[in-house]
Amino acid sequence: MxxxxxxxxxxxxxxxxxxxxxxxxxxxxxxxxxxxxxxxxxxxxxxxxxxxxxxxxxxxxxxxxxxxxxxxxxxxxxxxVRKPRSRVWRLENDPARGRTELATTTAVEPFTEEIETYPDVAAADAVLTGTPHDAALTVVIHAEQRASPTEIRQRLSTETLPRLRQALDLQELPTAVEFRFTGTTTTTVR
Incomplete structure (x- = not known):
């Protein structure tokens, strides 16, 4: 990344x-x-x-x-080492009652899998950095030449990011999105 x-x-x-x-x-x-x-x-x-x-x-x-x-x-x-290290978040209010740990790579896996289902998206990578109090998300989307970054970004901000914030119980999640376009386009026959 x-x-x-x-x-x-x-x-x-x-x-x-x-x-x-x-x-x-x-x-x-x-x-x-x-x-x-x-x-x-x-x-x-x-x-x-x-x-x-x-x-x-x-x-x-x-x-x-x-x-x-x-x-x-x-x-x-x-x-x-080009991308930030993944971290493990500790999510407990009362350590005496138990401990919950969440690896940030595990947290963004369903997020990237959902982005990869978007039309004209070949692959997606995401890295969640920081702590639960100051988290930041970096997303790299590999898309085909004909893809519309505006449509992908719109769908990302209205559907996928709100679900990730809700799953992580975060009010805000600053996100940087980078688009990389593939050199070839594929045609699908319907």
Whole structure:
């Protein structure tokens, strides 16, 4: 699901910064190579001397390399988690009398199944986030090209969402709906 994508802005920012740094480095290398700017001596060595660097420098280089590697792994892990984690709601007024738990994925299953019965809707995904006091719903509807988003949205807001709010005993449920259209259309023979 693309609506709740916290790593998206960070990814774009980091990639833009990396692109600018690489472009600047490439420009400096070209300027040095063609002699337009003498930042470093083109005939000089990369590192002065042939001796081994001090031991502390090797430790610093190792530490920086490990840190960069861990940050890269964290970034990769963030790419895999695109949708919010499902939660378990505890619905009890008196914990001494018992406990009722409801997984949010279980709560939205009938909701998405009902949306998939709409005409021209191929599939639907929904994620219920937050707690019962500040819940939010994100819905992604995969529809055929000929589908009318207005009709689907109207039916969603007048039929399906009120039933979900009633089932969850919620007065309000802020909802974000995203439509994704399939590349092919299917024709049905009646």
């Amino acid at each position: 693309s609506a709740p994508n916290p790593p998206g802005r960070l990814n774009r920012g980091l990639l833009a910064l990396l692109g600018l740094l690489l472009a600047a480095a490439g420009g400096l290398i070209l300027a040095t190579h063609f002699g337009w700017r003498a930042v470093v001596d083109p005939a000089g060595t990369v590192v002065p001397g042939t001796g081994r660097p001090p031991t502390w420098a090797l430790y610093v280089i190792t530490a920086v390399a490990v840190l960069v590697g861990l940050l890269c792994l964290r970034w990769l892990a963030a790419q895999l």
